[in-house]
Amino acid sequence: MRGFEGATVDRIAARARLNKAMIYYHFHGKKDLYRTVLRSIFTTMGDGLAAIASSNAAPADKLDRFVAAFVAEGQARAHVAPIMLREIAEGGRRLDEETYTVMVRVVRAMTGIITEGRAAGQFGPVDPILLYLTTVWPIVVYLATTPIRNALARVAQFDVGRLDPERFIAHLQMLNRHAVMPAAAGAGPAGELS
């Protein structure tokens, strides 16, 4: 919630009922600990999502499940979404190649489903990366904004209930279902760009 800088090694040690020096004994430094934790988290998430991608359900069903599973995984680990956003905001400065590699498995899980659907002729010509962008990142922001939604709602006066997880998931699934419809995606004029 307060980020890499906000988490002091003292507090981390206290939370783990350890002494600060132990952290420096087991890890090369704060950043090394951070990367280790991230690799662990994204390995777990990647496993679950890759399992969905490689199941033998229909691609369209996998896509729906991917969305629901990503939301569920994110809710079960509420600290992950803010971390992802912060890393993006900071240009991924703190990540090393190995951590990137682990994260990319999540991307592949989703793009694999789409590629499969296209190869099977069940999906139209939608770009996997673009659909990944418009699927995963609203989820991450949705998850990360959960704590402040009330604060914003007070100012904006919208009904928070409309943003409950089930409705949000259904909305995303609806968007994706249309996006992958054969002969629906890339087609059509792009509209005014300026």
Place this chain on the structure above:
Amino acid sequence: MRGFEGATVDRIAARARLNKAMIYYHFHGKKDLYRTVLRSIFTTMGDGLAAIASSNAAPADKLDRFVAAFVAEGQARAHVAPIMLREIAEGGRRLDEETYTVMVRVVRAMTGIITEGRAAGQFGPVDPILLYLTTVWPIVVYLATTPIRNALARVAQFDVGRLDPERFIAHLQMLNRHAVMPAAAGAGPAGELS
């Protein structure tokens, strides 16, 4: 790029060719300066986007233009997207009510277009807030990831060219066009949720 904590008052002053003490003379502190800048930025962005929303084009066209304009505004101010992501990640701790109010104008610009389209019977029953979430936040992430896209592409081996702004904008416009189609949105079974 390095966030609120990463930007030292010394460097800010140097960049402005001023002395650090001057900043503390004109503002109550670093946070006060930060809020003032954010209010200014979002006022400008809100003006442009509200102008699109209140123009007398058709709602569907406004939606397309909103997407293109948001991307353009974001590109013209490359530092804004990371700031938005970081603020979300930190639970909006640094924002005060006044800053929230200014930011909400951007939300209203988009939701207003959808509400108008629905009232005119041109849009189906899509939720304005949900469509805002799935429209604006992919854009913000897209903008914020521009610097690291190459690093990721190297590991993931995808073609970066597929992510150029025009294609991205067209993809989002396509998604939204389908989402607001009468009798297309909220309709249909939601699929498996677990």
Place this chain on the structure above:
DNA sequence: GTCTATATCGGGATAGAC
């Protein structure tokens, strides 16, 4: 209003005992 010099403090990292 504009500057230099400095107070102050929090946090990463380590020395060194046991």
Place this chain on the structure above:
DNA sequence: GTCTATCCCGATATAGAC
């Protein structure tokens, strides 16, 4: 392996001269 005490630096903020 595990701890306490400490070094050290960088950053916010202010005092006070001009």
